[in-house]
Amino acid sequence: MPDSLQQIDPRSIATELAAWLASTAVERDRAGGHAGREREAIRASGLLALSIPVDYGGAGADWPTVYATIRILAQADSALAHVYGFHHLQLAGLTLYGSAAQRQRLLTATVRERLFWGNALNPLDKRTVASASADGFVLDGIKSFSSGSVGADWLTVSAWDHSVDGALIAVLPASQPGISVHPDWDAFGQRQTDSGNVRFEQVALPADLVLQAPGQVPTAQASLRSQVAQLIMANLYLGIGQGAFAAARTYTKEQARAWFAAGVDKATDDPLLQHRYGKLWLLLRPAELAVDHAAVLLDQAYRRGAALTGEERGLVAIAVAEAKALAHQAGLEISSQMFELTGARSTSAQFGFDRFWRNVRVHTLHDPIDYKIRDLGRYALDGSLPQATAYS
Template identity: 75%
Template sequence: MPDTVLQLQTDDPLRIAHALAARLATTAVARDHAGGHAAQERALIRDSGLLTLSIPTEFGGAGASWETVYAVIRILARADSALAHVFGFHHLQLAGITLYGSEEQQRRLLTATVRDQLFWGNALNPLDKRTIATAHADGFTLDGIKSFSSGSVGADWLTVSAWDEAAGAALIGVLPANATGVEVQPDWDAFGQRQTDSGNVRFNGVHLPRELVLQLPGQAPTPQATLRSQVAQLIMTNLYLGIAQGAFEAARSYTSEQARAWFASGVEKASDDPLVQHRYGQLWLLLRPAELASDHAGSLLERAFRRGAALTAPERGAVAVAGAEAKALAHRAGIEISSQMFELAGARATSAKLGFDRFWRNARVHTLHDPIDYKIRDLGRYALDGTLPTPTPYS
């Protein structure tokens, strides 16, 4: 077992996360300007041992709760939400193995992840059906392209989905990123989340062995299996919340230490201006409900995840409701705080060398992942007649 994994099993993962975040923060502004692949920083994440955080102890991992995983994502996102995204989506792929995979697949893939310090990426995008799976005797052949493949550049293994036209349904499987015919393209060019390695992956006659298929086309998902979308949604929630917390702290520090009081305020320090204090109170009232709702949703998800095959549809629905509440609040906090911070910090805070704009750009790009209006609609339905969200890859 790698030394980093042994350290994680005996050390506080939150302490490790804070130390890692501090290192990422030293280069976050420069790397945000540069974009591209953060190879050195991903190596720091790998070396921290935190890649094994969610893997059960029976497979050599730390066996941490989802509450702990989300806390680590939030800590990293305060410093660098792009790499927090890559880290979070690594654990999303591991959750998929646990939720979809057989006992043999779990043991093989999760044990290998610990032993070889594997970094997982995503090529599953369920709305992109351009990758086609053709069945044959010992598995499938994959041809096509997948967009928004988070963490694919630099990944060791990928989770993939592909559309089986004969079955009229998708399969889910896993593959080494260097498998013959897999082409990972570093072409992500959004104006935020610039180092999430979320470009396209092409599949050119790729062989997917049957033993690496986690879910066959048309296989009806159980309530347990549909938890993957909830794991994903709460990863995003905690990314948005981490961005909000990071923006709030950056603004608070700048206001206290560098901002100049407006001449008409009658005070010497900007932080003593009653109007500034009032505005910070408003931002605090965005932040705190999002924090509390996110913690609550994480606790429900952890409980549901540990229920395993015994999880019921109503229990799963309760997780989805809590997750929608948390995501809507974190979405709002991330967008509003990262925008309003400039009205409080002042014109000098727009200096490019400070890089405060990255908070808004990262929040704006990532919160477009799936429409927040549909989360709020789900909550409205639930409030009106108790209808639970229908399980989909996004709800």
């Protein structure tokens, strides 16, 4: 870890880390499983403390900077970028939900012990149940889609309390007795996101690790967590699109052969190929601008703290929906159309170009993009802001 987190250059560190990840990305994508060595490299880089305020020993970076590092990593390895991005999502949850004492304790420990955080919060999976105990709660059940849970030091957890018909949000050490993490993620993309199931068997949850009590209505500030998460995804999709575009461009310049009917010697001189690359560029640029704009608005809202209003939060949600819809389209279209520009030889397994499409296709199914576009349509028609949920 660097001696002074405040003096690090996050983008340069992320760029170097991305180049190292890229050297083994194809073979690791084929192998799947837990990328333990790569996660340790992320830990050693100092980037795990990037979003933690200076008051707690972190680098104190703003969200545009954090998102930039996620996107840089996603260009090379979107699975590890996902794990890294979701680590920062859990840290955001501590700030948005936690008390001053909880933030002091947990954020300081994250910097001091270089903790890696994972997610077991999936709000749609209500199979983990919380029962009141003398000094907190007892958790039983299972939680799916637990990104980054394999190898995590701490987990953010949600559990359903039937007595109030509502969920609590808490944090726990992954080594807590009764917690077992199952590395059973088997999707065809994002294969190293450590997104298996987490099982809880009579797990003691102390009251001082509960961030949000069961059934408590989240404030505008607390509900900003979903926007932090959605913009992480938008940056992942965009990073994949940028990575696919760069891979296709390099292949076209260095290996592609001009089509005989083009009447040119080099593929890059083919006017139809130039036209198609221009069309892909016009997918990337609006997505880049929208994603960066949303990051600025989110950072401003995040820094408002408890003073954040519902309307301010809603305007962030609109900007994030725009960014996510455009990044979704760019990632899917570029990772698919790249093969039409690079030709049959580019489908060789040695290049692993198919991983771009598989990764973005799996990740873009996190929640239906149609509902983001519906929210944008409502806003365009009558100014309605999105309802604050765990996804909007």
